[in-house]
Amino acid sequence: MADSPKDREAERDRARSDRDRTGIDRRTFLQQGGRAALGLSAFGVAYAARAARTPADVPTIQRYVPLGKTGLVISDIGFGSSGCPNADVVRHCYDRGMTYFDTAEMYGSEGWGEGEFVETFIGEALHDKRDKVVITTKYLAEATDDRKLIMSKLEASLRRLRTDHVDIFLNHAINDLDRVKNPEWFEFVELAKQQGKIRFSGISGHGGQLQECVEYAIDNNLVDVILCSHNFGSDPKFYERFTKKFDWVANQAGIRRLFKKAHDKGIGVIAMKTQMGAKLNDLSAYEFEGAALPEASLRWVLSDPNVDAAIISMTSTEVADSYIRASGKRGMRESDARVLENYVRNNSTDYCRPGCSNCETACPLGVPIADVLRQRMYAKRYGNRPLARTGYAALGQGASACLGCSGEPCENACEFGLEIGALTRETAALLSVEPRSNS
Secondary structure: OOOOHHHHHHHHHHHHHHHHHOOEEHHHHHHHOOHHHHOOOOHHHHHHHHHHOOOOOOOOOOEEEEOOOOOOEEEOEEEEOOOOOOHHHHHHHHHOOOOEEEOOOOEEOOEEOEOOEHHHHHHHHHHHHHHHOEEEEEEOOOOOOOHHHHHHHHHHHHHHHOOOOEEEEEEOOOOOHHHHHOHHHHHHHHHHHHOOOEEEEEEEEOOOOHHHHHHHHHHOOOOOEEEEEOOOOOOOOHHHHHOOOOOOOOOOOOHHHHHHHHHHOOOEEEEEOOOOOOOHHHOOOOEEOOEEHHHHHHHHHHOOOOOOEEEEEOOOHHHHHHHHOOOOOOOOOHHHHHHHHHHHHHHOOOOOOOOOOOOOOOOOOOOOHHHHHHHHHHHHOOOOHHHHHHHHHOOOOOOHHHHHOOOOOOOOOOOOOOOHHHHHHHHHHHHOOOOOOOO
């Protein structure tokens, strides 16, 4: 069912407001030619030529945004690469107008550390288009890692990416303040910038202690860019929004406050984990009057004026197109709200909100509850058991202590009502790997 005239007019008003404030819409982008609009060499000319050959019903990137005060301008929908199967998907997204590509040295074609290096696919697809795209890669630098080790990881990434530099290099999966404070990281960053191997640096995160780490980095001017989990199911007051007016930018605790703080300081803000664990193979029930979950969830995230862009895992060309359709669409419609409400009501009982960590001290035995449940999400919602097993093994004992526990210590620790004990026990049984016999 098509939008009503009122919806279409509201969308046009929002588009005009977007152009006036922060973004560059597709038409202006094409008219301005590229270098003046984006600072990306010759990109406008090349993209205009492709766009002229693109049928009207084919989804393309519609909006380009400045990334904080870095001077970079990127597509509002960016390429998340974990699980990307081949270089053809990368080329497809580039041909759709995507200019922001996010990857990591540990991303594989089958997930975290599994399959072929995704950086290799990006290098294969984009090495001859390097001046037309913005590339981010990441390394999980521990608190004890020295600058030499971190530099070696960056240089290995550069070889796979077939480039002499990346635009942004992030300390990945931040979940420990000691990792944020590691002086060796900052010595590395200074040296890598001097050598022209990176242009900007920052942190990414979606696990425990995320907010503490992000706030420390912002307050101490340690980052140019942050990449954090953010989605419509992370707000304890989410349901209240359906009984009030649709004010999707109003008070949200936690990470939304930090996004504003970062934005006010000129730090680039990119959102990930925008789909609340959703995958396309189970979304047919979440549609309403022309609105579907992939677009509705991205509208919600991009309606926050402090979020510059969002990245989503592009695991096929069909998946990519479903997300690209959200480009340029920032306002929430009632039909989008209905879709999100339906999804949350049906998926809240086992979804652990990234970066929440309110249950962090609930377990007297120190089970890392949020990290355990994130691996459960990868296994159950993403359908990626190898990725989940790898992540769970990295937790050491994981949730093994939960197998003999009554669950009483963490019984009421989740403000979203998750039955933590039952979920962690299930995860331990699902992902624990018995040692192989030598016999």
